[in-house]
Amino acid sequence: MSRADNGPATLRLDGGTATELRRAGVPLSAPWWTTRAVLTDARRTVLRDTHERFLSAGADVITANTFRCNLRALSRAGLQDAGLAWMVHAAVGVAFAARNAAGTPRTQIAASVAPVEDCYRPDLVPSDEELRTEHAWLATELSRSTVVDLTLIETMNSEREARIALEAALAGGRRAWVSFICDSGARLLSGEPLDRVAKAVEADGAEAVLVNCTALADTEDCLRALREACSGPIGAYPNVEDRSSLPRWTHFDGELPAALEPEAFGELMARWRQDYGLAMVGGCCGATPEHIAAMSRLVKD
Numbered sequence: 001m002s003r004a005d006n007g008p009a010t011l012r013l014d015g016g017t018a019t020e021l022r023r024a025g026v027p028l029s030a031p032w033w034t035t036r037a038v039l040t041d042a043r044r045t046v047l048r049d050t051h052e053r054f055l056s057a058g059a060d061v062i063t064a065n066t067f068r069c070n071l072r073a074l075s076r077a078g079l080q081d082a083g084l085a086w087m088v089h090a091a092v093g094v095a096f097a098a099r100n101a102a103g104t105p106r107t108q109i110a111a112s113v114a115p116v117e118d119c120y121r122p123d124l125v126p127s128d129e130e131l132r133t134e135h136a137w138l139a140t141e142l143s144r145s146t147v148v149d150l151t152l153i154e155t156m157n158s159e160r161e162a163r164i165a166l167e168a169a170l171a172g173g174r175r176a177w178v179s180f181i182c183d184s185g186a187r188l189l190s191g192e193p194l195d196r197v198a199k200a201v202e203a204d205g206a207e208a209v210l211v212n213c214t215a216l217a218d219t220e221d222c223l224r225a226l227r228e229a230c231s232g233p234i235g236a237y238p239n240v241e242d243r244s245s246l247p248r249w250t251h252f253d254g255e256l257p258a259a260l261e262p263e264a265f266g267e268l269m270a271r272w273r274q275d276y277g278l279a280m281v282g283g284c285c286g287a288t289p290e291h292i293a294a295m296s297r298l299v300k301d
Contacts, residue, residue: 034065062107115161142172265295
């Protein structure tokens, strides 16, 4: 299915924030993970610079560094209750400062909402009651921000958590996109078929359904499934790392080479945008500002 020439504009997303933080020397190991970039003035400057470079590369949407700002992750890092919400608002504030510094007021700020446990471990998804409590907490904090434009529920590995996170975001009054991490055969890491789950979250009120952090080789099957299943906007921001040296679905706190050079990545995203009518395109882990700049040059409306 091809995108019509007069179809809606395609939003260009940013790339791998964690990748750029790591390249700048910010350690991303447990228990702080990417929230370590919010802890000091010096690291917040690195984070802001990362956002600004993605904006300079042409991103229409930047993702605030709230991926690990959930109750569970922040509590494990040793923060007291008063500090938990501070981390959320500090991460959003850095994205807002970057947008101001870049002079791009029309850029949208998306707040990242990740699985409360591990994006690679659907077996660790907690009970519905725990999910509702924890996603409601983050949704409430995000609803208090005047600069967040939408909630990006991303790297979801199970239908159950995705739908509960979406319910919380919508209850907080936010527009919400839902994005899934998938294995081969267009299946979530839980084994659930993407087409069925995509229909479910779209019916629940997701403004768009995407696939992210999925290997390039598996992403196109996911796009076929999304295009057949969804009546609304779909998108993709794949993992661009060459992970062939690692066991599948393992975390690695180090730099990995890119599986595609920037120009090849841009050409691929432009083709997928055309072939599947993508409403938003970008990159996940491994996607640098150079990748997003190459994509932006080719994905224009």
